[in-house]
Amino acid sequence: MxxxxxxxxxxxxxxxxxxxxxxxxxxxxxxxxPAPPPLGEDALIRRFHELARALAEVRERKEGEEVVLGDDVQLDVLGYANGQLIPFSIRIDYWMELAPQEMLPGFADAIAGSAVGDSLKIDLVLPANYPVESLRGTPASFLVDLVGAREVKMPDTDSDEFLRKLGRGDTHEEVMESIANELLDEQxxxxxxxxxxxxxxxxxxxxxxxxxxxxxxxxxxxxxxxxxxxxxxxxxxxxxxxxxxxxxxxxxxxxxxxxxxxxxxxxxxxxxxxxxxxxxxxxxxxxxxxxxxxxxxxxxxxxxxxxxxxxxxxxxxxxxxxxxxxxxxxxxxxxxxxxx
CATH class of the missing domain: 1.10.3120 (Trigger factor, domain 2)
Incomplete structure (x- = not known):
């Protein structure tokens, strides 16, 4: 479209x-x-992770319970730099996997170990490829409310049961071939x-x-x-x-x-x-x-x-x-x- x-x-x-x-x-x-870049291994691994994560066991974390890397977290976020709100930085009731973020280095690590219901102030330096060009390399602070979280227990991706549930082939090679074809269609x-x-x-x-x-x-x-x-x-x-x-x-x-x-x-x-x-x-x-x-x-x-x-x-x-x-x-x- x-x-x-x-x-x-x-x-x-x-x-x-x-x-x-x-x-x-x-x-x-x-x-x-122009011709697209060749399909890289990183893209295959990311999609495999997404598919496996969709089959994970999920449990809502209670108020006061600590979160860990790999959880799903629900956040309210406000970003500040140079004493002003960072444009395009505001997120309300935003769900994300608590994992490293390319645009916000150290952000996920700073949240890990906090508890549901906590409010945090995270200081970091915006990377050289940050979308707002004028703020690249600038110290920034993010005010974060940890509104909710879900514990995510990933399945054993080496098991036959996982392959059956995934429904993309009987071997990992067949699964990866299916993913590659899917990504090529999307491309x-x-x-x-x-x-x-x-x-x-x-x-x-x-x-x-x-x-x-x-x-x-x-x-x-x-x-x-x-x-x-x-x-x-x-x-x-x-x-x-x-x-x-x-x-x-x-x-x-x-x-x-x-x-x-x-x-x-x-x-x-x-x-x-x-x-x-x-x-x-x-x-x-x-x-x-x-x-x-x-x-x-x-x-x-x-x-x-x-x-x-x-x-x-x-x-x-x-x-x-x-x-x-x-x-x-x-x-x-x-x-x-x-x-x-």
């Missing part, structure tokens, strides 16, 4: 004017998707997403439109509210602290660039749909939504149930329009895959 871009008809809850857009040409779009899906994004970027580059900063601001505000704003309200942060957190999102160059790109794509698709007189019949809407629902683990019955709710149906209708327009543009584009 194509990455989600803002649906321009619902970007703002207020009257943010949309610019007039002339539909860009969809003729002659041709992209070449093919990712390559198609890459192709869609390259085509949409080309379409956006052909779209002559000035994106109003107010439109970018409103979309960032909507994203921030969903990701962090509601959590900060729940934690009873002051209006000044919430505004400070929002300002960090507003001023982040990568966030602004990504939002502007997605808005440009959305406006371009809307203009193409109007120019080519695309019609979204009910059966087509359900078809494109059903394909996406499968990717998110939803059944057709669950999708039909969501369509009964007027609010959800309106949102899904916008998503269906977007997906149909992407499909329309992709059918006109030529896509090549290196190494295919």
């Amino acid at each position: 194509a990455e989600q871009v803002p649906v321009v008809s619902s970007v703002s809850s207020g009257p943010v004017p949309l610019p007039e857009v002339k539909a860009p040409s969809t003729e002659g779009i041709e992209v070449t998707v 093919a899906d990712v390559l198609w997403l890459d192709a869609q994004n390259m085509v949409l970027d080309e379409l956006a580059s052909r779209t002559q439109v000035e994106i109003p900063p107010t439109l970018v601001d409103e979309e960032i505000r909507r994203r921030w509210m969903a990701a962090e704003g509601e959590a900060l309200e729940e934690k009873e942060f002051s209006p000044e602290e919430k505004q400070e957190a929002l300002d960090l999102w507003m001023k982040d160059p990568a966030t602004r660039a990504d939002v502007e790109r997605r808005l440009r794509i959305s406006l371009a698709l809307k203009a193409v749909a109007a120019k080519d007189k695309l019609e979204l019949r009910p059966e087509k809407a359900f078809e494109v939504l059903e394909d996406s629902a499968v990717a998110f683990g939803l059944t057709s019955a669950q999708l039909r149930e969501a369509l009964v709710d007027p609010k959800a149906a309106s949102q899904l209708q916008n998503v269906a329009w977007h997906l149909m327009a992407v499909e329309h543009v992709m059918n006109k584009a030529k896509v090549h895959f290196e190494g295919a």
Whole structure:
């Protein structure tokens, strides 16, 4: 499925004017998707671990009980650096395996040995590949509430019983071959997403439109509210602290660039749909939504149930329009895959 871009008809809850857009040409779009790196052993081992973990025995840990590496832990997290909230760092009721985190070295080790119900302050240095470029190599502090935890007892992965439950072959070699094939299928899906994004970027580059900063601001505000704003309200942060957190999102160059790109794509698709007189019949809407629902683990019955709710149906209708327009543009584009 194509990455989600803002649906321009619902970007703002207020009257943010949309610019007039002339539909860009969809003729002659041709992209070449680079070949992916070879499938590595690390990826196979990670997937094997995930599959084995899904068959583990799980027990809820009680209030006051210590957690250990390998547990599942439920956390509320707030990150600070340079005396300010770290943008994109807020997590509420966040479940994770208590294991080393590449982006937060030492984070898991600092939590291990604490008890359910504890509040912690974890000091560390953000790594050189931290997503927020301006904070790389910066000392940071994370305030963590250990809300809940589950003890996880991993199965004996060398046993015949484990292989039977896994259902992927009678030997470890067959299991690993099954995993490799699964990962290759997923890699093919990712390559198609890459192709869609390259085509949409080309379409956006052909779209002559000035994106109003107010439109970018409103979309960032909507994203921030969903990701962090509601959590900060729940934690009873002051209006000044919430505004400070929002300002960090507003001023982040990568966030602004990504939002502007997605808005440009959305406006371009809307203009193409109007120019080519695309019609979204009910059966087509359900078809494109059903394909996406499968990717998110939803059944057709669950999708039909969501369509009964007027609010959800309106949102899904916008998503269906977007997906149909992407499909329309992709059918006109030529896509090549290196190494295919």
